[in-house]
Amino acid sequence: MNCQEATKLMDGYLDGELDPITSQTIEQHLRECPNCDQAYKTHGSLIRAVGNATPYYKASAELRERIQSSLREKIVERPMRNVAQDAQPLFRRRQPAPQTLVFGIPWNWLGLAAAIILAAIIGWNLLPRLQRPGADQFLATQLIASHVRSLMANHLTDVASSDQHTVKPWLDAKLDFAPPVVDLAGEGFPLVGGRLDYLDNRTVAALVYQRRKHFINLFVWPVTSEANSMPKAISRQGYHLFHWVKADFNYWAVSDVNEDDLQTFRHLLEEQVAPH
């Protein structure tokens, strides 16, 4: 910063109205430049003197009273004007009121238009709510997110084992329920491992199976209500989700394998999970 710039910004600096960075630059310059520093000090004392030296003309008590009484006259005056309005001759009221135009459109038409627009806005906002996808759709979103995250974050499994007798005890120890774990390696769906996940406001078991190069996340948690016992198939964003309930457990299988494979996977599981 040179002296010219510093002089230009001096008033803002003295008034504390500059941004911190500019202020710092000025401070820096004042430390380095005795001339500007001197100018800053004298200008500063002049500015303070202006505030202190100039008389402040307070209002007299008389002016205050004058203002208050003239304000009171105003509020007495106002209702009278309303009376005068109401007393307008009848014929004038029956006549069509002079239409005030906005862009050449009468007010009442504008009102109608406004009402229609308002209705449209309300409808627009309400309809999607009425048709709002149910809890299933929300859960499906969560499931897909979980599935994708598990593949993305290098956190596919907490316990990596193709041995169901390793995975099951591990899960049992971590959860307040004991999900059935079966290995389907013989059928082309080897068990890769297990993981804890969090879905539908609870900790759930996630079992990971492989189908060729693809992974299947099988989320399992106990049924808490009868509401969602219907089997469901959802396809979204290239992922397939199958839901079924068996032996008091919710199952959600999520994968990008083809739908037939996932269907097969589901049937195999249903067959092999022994009912209680």
Added chain:
Amino acid sequence: MALPLKAEHASETEDFESTAKIVKFVVVKKREEQDHAPREDLLSFEALMLPHLDAAHNLAKWLLRNDEDAQDVVQEAYLRAFKSFGGFRGSNGRAWLLTIVRNTSYTLLKKNRVVDLTTPFDEEIHVSGHESASPATILEHGEVAELISEAMDELPAEFREILVLRHQEGLSYKEIADIAQIPPGTVMSRLARARAKLREYLGARIGKEK
């Protein structure tokens, strides 16, 4: 110079309502206010605005330089403010009121054809040949307070106004910009010019006396 007044607009709107009666929403609302709560309106108006009466009077006095005019302008400004009080949504009552006082003052200044609003003035200072005294000398001068007020009185209105708002009311640049209806970026340069002018005046005076 002065832009159209908010308060003036408000009075136009009101006349418009009374003749046309078509702006139904507004009329109904106004009526309610008038029928049910004029007194409450007035009380809340007074509670919010009367504390700034001194500030209003001080600004008007500095702008008009005349006691009677200042009092009339302040009274008029309060009436205007009350009329458009329904439109006051802000939290800064003082700045809002001072804007109206300022506009009312300028209206009167213009009516009286006082031409010192923005005119660069008093070339004689520059041609008088007196050496300007240094700021240090100015401040050492015994009757500096008196001199400063005298000098300020001779500045053009836009300089008096900005000095009052900044030094007496301690308003921020943003508030000053709103009241004086200038871009915020202009506040600093106008203040700088006002102070430089003030210094010039003081210097010339002290130079003369010596």
